[in-house]
Amino acid sequence: MNVREHTKEANIKRVIVGRIPRGEDLLTGIREICEEYGIKNGYITGLLGSLDTGRFIYAIPNEEGKIGFVYSDSVDVEGPLELLAGQGLIGTEDNGNLSIHLHMLVSDKYMRVFGGHFVDGGNRVAATAEIVIHEIENAEYKREFDNQTGFKLFKIK
Template identity: 25%
Template sequence: MKAFMGSGVGRTVILELDRGDDIVESVEKTLEKEGIKNAYIASAVGSIQHLEYHRPLTMDEATEDEFLSLDGPFETGGVTGTVIDGVAHLHFSGGGVQGIHVGHLEKGTRVLYLMELVVIELEGFALKRVLTPENVKKLFPVSEEPS
């Protein structure tokens, strides 16, 4: 286990995404424009017309993922995650006429009618994600490499 301590929270951004907007790209671009490198998703509600996500397939030491691409309609049960060093790591739950879906949200996921996200800036962190031998992008201090 690792724990990273920051200095607090900063600005709050409410994003209202429209039909066709890419959820992951919209979060990253807005935060980049505002100069926010680290944040978390406090709340997200809305609908999705096209879903791109992945989920693990095995319990092996190194992850093997299944990537899915589905057309909706889907209603989100929630989107949660972090943005570290400007890169979003978002997970979602949602469902529709095709059933329930849960996993890691990928770029290319597009809003159906509306998506509202509340994003909270995290201050005092100098972190990066690094791909580890388990094929997982884990957090490390900017000054440290994984062993």
């Protein structure tokens, strides 16, 4: 593997801090922040708060998967959920639309921890979701189909 073809030097252009208020969908709120500030490429360094509901997918073994696993169907977890940690990438789909790749850990009222790749819909903020976004420059994240894995992944441009 040539790591050089999968990496690029980039700079932090600016840091955006904020919160997504109660009742809003988490991913919709992140997209609105990105649109408000014109962020097309960046990464989420911190995300804390609480959710009424959470929706995510996770890797499961599957011999039919190109690399031995596939992703589960969406799993919905009822809250209240404590949002323990979140991080992610911000880029664009191959059609130009904004794309958020968000992984989080949440805990429920029994202190069970759930984690995975959080997906659209079903992630309603309970009290707040506080977020820190670093916008990057001199590099782009473009989500494209990857022949090696069979998944749509961010490619560095």
